[in-house]
Amino acid sequence: MNIDVGVRLRNIRTAFGISQRELARRAGVTNGLISLIEQNRVSPSVSSLKKVLDGVPMSLAEFFTLDLGAAPQAFFGTDELVELGNEQVSLRLVAAQRPGRQMSVLHERYAPGAATGEEMLAHRGEEAGVVIRGRIELTVSGATRVLGPGEAYYFASQLPHRFRNAGREACEIISACTPPTF
């Protein structure tokens, strides 16, 4: 449940082969604080954690992103793409069953008038894509734009977003998102 800041910091410090006192000296804090943080006896303020990491040095973003993730199937015929959508919005997923993959790549098809729903979507991760046929109306954080063939998008998926095919022609998009939502 809790982010284990203490263990993380200890791992990093020992990986650099420096003592609590040495790190404290570089960071401009006391060695006692380092000790307490590493034991999870206190939850450091962002400002002091930043000071500590500056002594390594390491950014807060790097600190909180510690992890990563095979020779499975590499080629996929059209019939090997897994169909996920409905009649209005077709989603063909590449490498659906691949364990531990870091992205979802989709061939999307929006029928005329189709949309991702009435509500705005919002979830973790990032998504991007290129329109290859037709036109799509995309709204991100209140901003709306219609994209045509060759045009593209890239946004953080936390921002409220919605896709809608406002035209009369079907619209196709190749898209990718990470981490894999589908």
Place this chain on the structure above:
Amino acid sequence: MNIDVGVRLRNIRTAFGISQRELARRAGVTNGLISLIEQNRVSPSVSSLKKVLDGVPMSLAEFFTLDLGAAPQAFFGTDELVELGNEQVSLRLVAAQRPGRQMSVLHERYAPGAATGEEMLAHRGEEAGVVIRGRIELTVSGATRVLGPGEAYYFASQLPHRFRNAGREACEIISACTPPTF
């Protein structure tokens, strides 16, 4: 020199269109604390910042990887894609200048006879794509296959791989890779 936690939090909260009190309710903290944090009057402890972000929801890693300042560009016209390739292999990159992005999404175009080179490529990460026009000959770990429109690939980039357009028609692919190689 300090990370502007307050402005970040305010940007995120307003992007979601919720009030300080609503966020506080979801996060299980007081609205006053949200106010103080957003004004940078206090530097929140990691534990309380995590509580607040859980209300969005957003991870600490995502929070600190968000780029500061204005909302990044979400829409890209064809002329806003950055051209990276040569005359044989054209690579149009989406969101090239976006700092901290987690993927590269490309519109690739292989002229007849064009290839990624004589040597096999091998690097970190994963890559995937969908062919939208023409045919491409893809070799991964010794296995070779020709993919046509609607067909796709997904493989770990450490595996030796090579793309070649063996046909007479230009071939277009929309591809994605993570982490961003381009």
Place this chain on the structure above:
DNA sequence: CCTTCTTGTCTAGTATATTAAACGATATGA
């Protein structure tokens, strides 16, 4: 003009992060 609701801000009191200094343990050398 009134309410009544919502917004963000501020203040006094309390909980907790942080400091300064001490402690015990381990190691090295005279």
Place this chain on the structure above:
DNA sequence: TCATATCGTTTAATATACTAGACAAGAAGG
């Protein structure tokens, strides 16, 4: 054996994060 380091831990005092509640400003409706 006795120093003299350095290591991580602990404690009491202090600085600061956090809470509960009040405040002023704006909007909606009577």
